[in-house]
Amino acid sequence: MPHFTVVPVKDRAQSSYDSLEGINWVDYRDTGQDNHDHQDTVNSPFLNSAHAANKKNDFYDRNLALFEEELDIRPKVSSLLSRLVNYTNITQGAKEHEEEESAEASRRKTPKSPNMGTLMGVYLPCLQNIFGVILFLRLTWIVGMAGIMQSLLIVLMCCSCTMLTAISMSAIATNGVVPAGGAYFMISRSLGPEFGGAVGLCFYLGTTFASAMYILGAIEIFLKYLVPQAAIFHGTDPLGSDSAMLNNMRVYGSICLTLMAVVVFVGVRYVNKLASLFLACVIISIVSIYAGAIKSMTHPPEFPICMLGNRTLVRDRFDVCAKTVIQGNITVPSQLWERFCLPGNMSSAQCDDYFIQNNVTEIQGIPGLACVSLLENMWGNYLQKGEILEKAGLQSVDTHGALDNFGMYVSADIATSFTLLVGIFFPSATGIMAGSNRSGDLRDAQKSIPVGTILAITTTSLVYLSSVVLFGSCIEGVVLRDKFGDAVRKNLVVGTLSWPSPWVIVIGSFFSTVGAGLQSLTGAPRLLQAIAKDNIIPFLRVFGHGKTNGEPTWALLLTGLIAELGILIASLDMVAPILSMFFLMCYLFVNLACAVQTLLRTPNWRPRFKYYHWALSFLGMSMCLALMFISSWYYAIVAMGIAGMIYKYIEYQGAEKEWGDGIRGLSLSAARYALLRLEVGPPHTKNWRPQLLVLLKLDEDLHVKYPRLLTFASQLKAGKGLTIVGSVIQGNFLDSYGEMQAAEQAIKNMMEIERVKGFCQVVVASKVREGIVHLIQSCGLGGMKHNTVVMGWPYGWRQSEDPRAWKTFINTVRCTTAAHLALMVPKNVSFYPSNHERFTDGNIDVWWIVHDGGMLMLLPFLLKQHKVWRKCKMRIFTVAQMDDNSIQMKKDLATFLYQLRIEAEVEVVEMHDSDISAYTYERTLMMEQRSQMLRQMRLSSAERQREVDQSNVRRMHTAVKLNEVIVNRSHDARLVLLNMPGPPRNADGDENYMEFLEVLTEGLERVLLVRGGGREVITIYS
């Protein structure tokens, strides 16, 4: 019997709740994303004055002089504590904000301090919400169909499911101050917006269908037991009467729904006032059942049932339970006779075969509390639709003619099974959230909610269990199975047992059911409004607005429409499983939230309620899931589908709420776990993929100097693998935190534009060189480390007087080698294609001069995965010398590439030893003059100079010759990949090294210089 206590939720209440989640005075950092938090903080009146006050009072405090430098940003404990008191008041009095906002609110509700105790605040509301229509209308029938044992099982299953959920909920509810808002807030704040929204809507739909169920229940009592004459439609035949009844339900249900909606709209405050009346009705009814059961031990009530053979007869269609009556000494056919036989004669030939061959007997409907019926009703007796209720003990002569009901036998109106009954009973166990929904009104919510809820569940469970046994042992089986009391003159079956009169229960249950319906209809729109105001589900936004009278009119309208759907279904037995599903979904997530938080051991997970355990929550979760699938697997799938769609929708809408939910803790744990799993050395060659560290240069305004480096990185990755973008700011870390963050933001923006998924790391260092060394050393974490460095070419090195630019470059090359990292230097990176260009033809040329791990082969393959390069062809050139057999080499190379599964044209370029040209000498001379100028005095001996010279000429010769060949073959290539020679071991040759690289790449538009990281990155093996 789930419904809602009226807890209005207001805009401001919510936002101030959000802002109060952390005590945020001290967050003096200036990150962009924290801005809205700041604003909230600033808005709170009592947080603002902290700075000034502290400074005045405490700065010259003698006893804390040691901390005086702190006190302007860190509050003294005494001042914090005095503020906390206000704080608490304000929190729990969040309603006070409402008054400021809407005048109506203050009229409706005067601000009162939360002062409700466990009994009034939690126990009784829970009790009232849990007990419900099913107990009165269906429990006897369930006992009859499933038997006592299976009924006990059903009750136990449902109640233990809610008990476990209550335990999980207690843990969640006592994990900190819960401001007004109730269960939905608790769940959404501990599971995050996506799950929270999905669960909230499930809860809403459940509550809405619950209102439909209550209305149907009320109408059923009204039409079946109170005023049967009011029926509009009348069936002609038994089959028709079923559908006529459904139509009656539809008509009266719709009328009732409309009336109730109007009541809720105009007089919501009366609904709450009447809650205790409704509870009284329930309690009186239950007491009357117990009283009746006890009385039946000695004086069982008179409810005779008329049986024909072993078949139960509908009792209100005839007067005397006999075949014949003696009217003035003449035996004449009874009314019963006339029903079964052709009218007007006593000849048995014209009668129904079964009627003739079997006796009419009358038995006690309520034999009274005794073991006999207990044993009879012990085991299940499920019926098919239309099957006639039979009493096992009675004699019956079967006739094999076609069965005719004559409208005289009591028969099952639906087919029953254990699983169906579970779905129908479950709503009787719901309503456990009633206490936590009142969290805002409780004096000590953290104590009252667990105790009250668990006590209420215990009470109701005991009542249900004892009722099952009582019903089973007091009432005759055929009466129990008789859903609408046809055999006992259309009395409510449970009413027959009650004392002093069946009317106590009929009227009591009618009012309590109407009341429950009203409460559901009041609670559901408010829940919807609360969800809508959280603004996580955009299309619900309209339902967040209250009308001038403060009522959520639109939400009420939607609720009414959905409830009308339930009413059109018209059958209590069909609606109950639907709402079971939604409540079970909701409970499932409560258990999930508790289990996840317990397992994650977030430091903030410190519920005051200690008697929870993740295993219990997990068991509860499993039971919810099991019950869902037991009661109806297709409803379960539909409900999960709905919840899943809501989840995805909220995720798609990108809810930006940060509620500090457990799910985020989960992803943190997942990331940590995944990283820890990884850390077992470098990956196998087969798993090697470039994990880039892109070293970016920033200009003075912290803009990225060569964004094409990022473009290139994104093209290389085609969206997969790790990319870390690093940059160095020159300065002192203590002063440059802001600058660092600005740079990080700039880089992140650029990464967004260039569609590089990855991480950004800006460091402040006194020298750029130092910063780069540290980036190369310490970027990444565990197994997620870069294995390849991408850096730009120091374009101005020749012009610049400052050798630092190229010194840094060469130092970085050395560092990458020392750290066993691969290196890529795209030269003329500005000419590289953007992500929008498409090369429709052309080649990517690889000049494979030395083999250092296969990077040269792998890179074009990776580039070709990207749209920009897809249509380029790959060509591999290699250089054959005098003593090489170039034809064999080409064949071998082709085989090798075939085995590498890389498609490429293969060419072997023969380079014969030749004399060193005059041009080479000239270039060498130019280069040496330049470098000599720069480091005149550093060299000591002429001997050494000559040695270097000799080597320089040879190197220059290589560079010139190779460049000649490359330009000759690849001048029109889209991209040329080239082995990057290593820097000289001796730092003296550094300038020359730059010159060699320049000569090597002269005349080529786009060159990518590549150095392997000292390990194989490509393999022919599978």
Place this chain on the structure above:
Amino acid sequence: MPHFTVVPVKDRAQSSYDSLEGINWVDYRDTGQDNHDHQDTVNSPFLNSAHAANKKNDFYDRNLALFEEELDIRPKVSSLLSRLVNYTNITQGAKEHEEEESAEASRRKTPKSPNMGTLMGVYLPCLQNIFGVILFLRLTWIVGMAGIMQSLLIVLMCCSCTMLTAISMSAIATNGVVPAGGAYFMISRSLGPEFGGAVGLCFYLGTTFASAMYILGAIEIFLKYLVPQAAIFHGTDPLGSDSAMLNNMRVYGSICLTLMAVVVFVGVRYVNKLASLFLACVIISIVSIYAGAIKSMTHPPEFPICMLGNRTLVRDRFDVCAKTVIQGNITVPSQLWERFCLPGNMSSAQCDDYFIQNNVTEIQGIPGLACVSLLENMWGNYLQKGEILEKAGLQSVDTHGALDNFGMYVSADIATSFTLLVGIFFPSATGIMAGSNRSGDLRDAQKSIPVGTILAITTTSLVYLSSVVLFGSCIEGVVLRDKFGDAVRKNLVVGTLSWPSPWVIVIGSFFSTVGAGLQSLTGAPRLLQAIAKDNIIPFLRVFGHGKTNGEPTWALLLTGLIAELGILIASLDMVAPILSMFFLMCYLFVNLACAVQTLLRTPNWRPRFKYYHWALSFLGMSMCLALMFISSWYYAIVAMGIAGMIYKYIEYQGAEKEWGDGIRGLSLSAARYALLRLEVGPPHTKNWRPQLLVLLKLDEDLHVKYPRLLTFASQLKAGKGLTIVGSVIQGNFLDSYGEMQAAEQAIKNMMEIERVKGFCQVVVASKVREGIVHLIQSCGLGGMKHNTVVMGWPYGWRQSEDPRAWKTFINTVRCTTAAHLALMVPKNVSFYPSNHERFTDGNIDVWWIVHDGGMLMLLPFLLKQHKVWRKCKMRIFTVAQMDDNSIQMKKDLATFLYQLRIEAEVEVVEMHDSDISAYTYERTLMMEQRSQMLRQMRLSSAERQREVDQSNVRRMHTAVKLNEVIVNRSHDARLVLLNMPGPPRNADGDENYMEFLEVLTEGLERVLLVRGGGREVITIYS
């Protein structure tokens, strides 16, 4: 029809395969974990000479002078290529190693170059392995039961499942050179040891049960159709005859299995020789079916069936199909009559009711290829066990007496359903791995495997599909449903259709089935041996050894035992679903491997076979799963359970194999994905947990100086959350890579000992201070960043002449503040408890002087989660001053802690302003003298000196007074937590700051100084 081609797998072949996976010359790093790789590399004879050769030939190479510094570690392309050729030879000739090892091997198998083409190497073996016993023994029956349409569906489902698997397998098989080893190697190398082992064993069990199935099939043919007289057991009644037959199967099956095992043991080479004979049998049989079907169009074979009413009669129990026969003009009862009536008279009264009321007719068993029977057999006709085969078209008068079979009617021996038939048919689609198992013998495996396998599947699918239609359209329904041909005089049903004689098929299928059984029995032990030699499943190790004759004797024995289990089941229809499960598991994983690798886009995933797609693999995977659950959900669960247990076992045994599997790529991707999801700013207060950066000091020998820092970190985390352990080595990065790695190893070892789960980061920096700043800046990645720094106290700072120690300390404090990180400094960390100690009582005292985020409250809570501290009580002290209302403060504090859900004793200590004591002045003087001595000339004006003095006295006063109070209250506390004062803004006061901290903590055994990170870490809200 799955079995194995004989591909012996040898120890050395495997190890050399492993070593060849990467071309590892260039891996010159000296990490510990790479050692075994190195050794392998060094062991390979052709890799060893590389260095020397290169140096000699290439160093003075003119044309490559630019690269000369590289060439000693990076090979020139031409020399690489020439080596690659040998390399390829050696790889594919891995068998050559075997000969060295065992003399037998060379006798058995001469080293031959791989030279098989697609047809002989893949297509025909696949064909032979796929076609099998089910086609001959069960396909007619399946068509009869399920009808043509559903049979087509069954065939299509099974064949498309294997087709999709073949596509995935082709992609895996063409992703690089597959050395000898086949399917198991491919799967295990692309899915890793855990999955590989599980799949391998599934495949093994499948193959083993397949051998049992073949043996059962062969015995069935033998006993039913070839030599029925050989039956040992004879049933007395129809029910008994079933179990007698099963016993016959068991006895003959076991004999047959023993014989076959002996054949395999002594003459494995003949088995392979006979393969083509077996294939010929299959092909001839199939051709004879087609021939028979065509012939039946004009001359249907004579197979009359005798019907009584619409019931089919077992044909071999009587002679004439009539109720009476005319013997010499007298009508006498036929044999049939005598079977149904009491013997000796012609009166119908003594006869079976049904026999009397219905006519005996004779119809054509094989009406011949025509539309009539096609239509009749179109739809399914599933039977219950014992149900009599009835022909729908014939007249029948039902009698309602109890049904007596008389042993005369043909009835169903098992209950059939669509799902059952799927499980029975599936083995006919298996065997698709036969081609890839021969990978080592193929000339061009990368072309042959896909083409051959897919063609073979296409062929077999077409044969199955056409057979279904042919059977349905040529054979009478009751004959089709007649599993053992009882109605056609115990002929093999498919034999009745064949031309020229039923014996062609009976004999053909017998031999092919025996052959298939032999092959399975040969293949399975070898597969087991291969798995055992991989050494991932320790308890299988014994099966890795071959006996002196090279045969895997133990493996054969185990295989025989498992196959015997299958034979004891005795029914083909029961064994088939079992092996279906195992094969489906295996196929599922093949598809999974392909899908995962495609989705991960590992650069190394470049299959030559291009026509794969992850969606196809995924579809294949789903189909495998669906087929498993369709054919038998409990077998499916058992099979998955077995696979799961193997997986867990291998994982538990900690297989250290690094095969470069896709699963590792998966965890890399998962880690990356999880990290990328995280990066959205700092977590909510509710999710805050300490993520530690522990700064360790190393001594000269790279040992951890204060390992208790790690102990403390592990106690704080209780196993959860991020921990990064950082350390700085002073030096030049270019020279210190080895030292860095050694340090990292040392720290990792220490982390292992202290049970700290986390990451380690050692950086080399020219100054320790610089290194620490960089660690603080750049440790962690994305959302996985530290938020708290843990560092030790610079103990020797007073004694040391070198101010760098404490300068570094204070600088680190400043840096953490600048980086908004929290800081913890455990003082006297050596006195902190080890992880084995247990405090049984005592307090953790918190001195909460200023509020900086709640760290002080959170830390004891976290510590108390750890066993060491669990029994300690927490006390919170705060200091009240003159103007504070200490009683109210205490109440507020208690409320606050209640709302924080932290259990602690609360005390407010009143500290009244007092005069500064002489002791304070004395301490200040001492301190100032000391610092003055150290920085005599740095100060400029006396004015400033005095100003500082004044402040120093006040601070010292605080320190002394606070220390007094703390020692007074907490001298016996287990741990004292204390706000750490911030360092002075002005660097001049640094020495004094150290002195203040010393005074503040004097006389306390264990102190933890704590500074917040500038944000709240604890909240009262849920």
